[in-house]
Amino acid sequence: MDEIWQVGHSIASELGRTLYGRADIRAASCNIEGLRAVARPIPPKNPNHAEIEGWPAKIEDKKALAIKLAVAAGKLIAPPPGTK
Amino acid sequence: MSRTTKINGFSEADQIVADASHRNYRRFTELETFTKQPAYEELWERWQECKEPNWDGYAALPVEQETYNKAWRLLEALPLGFPLPSAGAEPDGNLTLEWYRHPRWTVSVSISPDGTLHYAALLGTEDPRGSCPFFDDIPESLLFLIRRVIRA
Numbered sequence: 030m031d032e033i034w035q036v037g038h039s040i041a042s043e044l045g046r047t048l049y050g051r052a053d054i055r056a057a058s059c060n061i062e063g064l065r066a067v068a069r070p071i072p073p074k075n076p077n078h079a080e081i082e083g084w085p086a087k088i089e090d091k092k093a094l095a096i097k098l099a100v101a102a103g104k105l106i107a108p109p110p111g112t113k
Numbered sequence: 114m115s116r117t118t119k120i121n122g123f124s125e126a127d128q129i130v131a132d133a134s135h136r137n138y139r140r141f142t143e144l145e146t147f148t149k150q151p152a153y154e155e156l157w158e159r160w161q162e163c164k165e166p167n168w169d170g171y172a173a174l175p176v177e178q179e180t181y182n183k184a185w186r187l188l189e190a191l192p193l194g195f196p197l198p199s200a201g202a203e204p205d206g207n208l209t210l211e212w213y214r215h216p217r218w219t220v221s222v223s224i225s226p227d228g229t230l231h232y233a234a235l236l237g238t239e240d241p242r243g244s245c246p247f248f249d250d251i252p253e254s255l256l257f258l259i260r261r262v263i264r265a
Contacts, residue, residue: 040170046162088205089242092221092233100216100235 034108036075054102061097152188152197156181156208163202174206179226183247184208187224190251196263198222207231218265220258234258236265 033051041048056066056079063083070076081098084091160181167173184200187210191197198210207223220234224247232255233242245252 044168044170087244088207088223088225088231089233089244092223092231093235093240093242096219096221096233096235097240099219 032077036077037108039074048108050105050107052099052102052105054098058101059098061094061101064094064098149188149191149197152200153185156184156188156200156210159200159202159208160184168202169204171204173202173204176202176206176208177226180206180208180224183226183228184210184224186249187222187230187247187251190247190249192256195259212259212262214262214265218262220262222255230255232258234262236261 037048037051059066059081063085064081065083066079067082069078069080071078084094160176160178162168163173163176164178164181166175168175188198196212198212201209201211203209203223207225209221209223211219211221213219217235217237220232223231225231228247229244230247230252231242231244234240236258241258243254245255
């Protein structure tokens, strides 16, 4: 878990942004209407990076799937205090 | 109150009526009950955050000024008293307006620089979606979807 927060804080820091939280989704939950989660590591910063592939061509179809992924992802989790 | 009152005449009386209608509309929009200012401000903030390339750290396209202008006009076109959406941005450079009631009752509208609206909703087990051009008025079919979400 700490590793995930560290990646989040690192990206936020690079972009000059604030990390407000994260939402977790299981790879298996991404198997919606042709979508699939595939490991796509970004060494060395993010070796655990994955992408969701299999998106349809139309924007509205992508949006419909994104909303369903959000349902599967659950609630926003705030960063633990003291994590930087 | 309808946002648009179409006055088609050309006489002085017609112009007086049109001017009065416009003043009344502006007075209504300034009332706290009907103001859209929080939505305009949030939209501005999203655009400021996302108008540079790679704004998400994963090669997102910048949100162009024309996209912001279209999204602003979409907010303006919402009926007075309509619940205000949340503003967001997408990696393809589009801006989004979303109305959320519950994870399974939500509607999201994307605005592209050419003025096309792409929308998708989750209404329980229904998942309607579509696209349409946006000129000055929001299509009634889209307003219908939004009303279904906010009344759920």
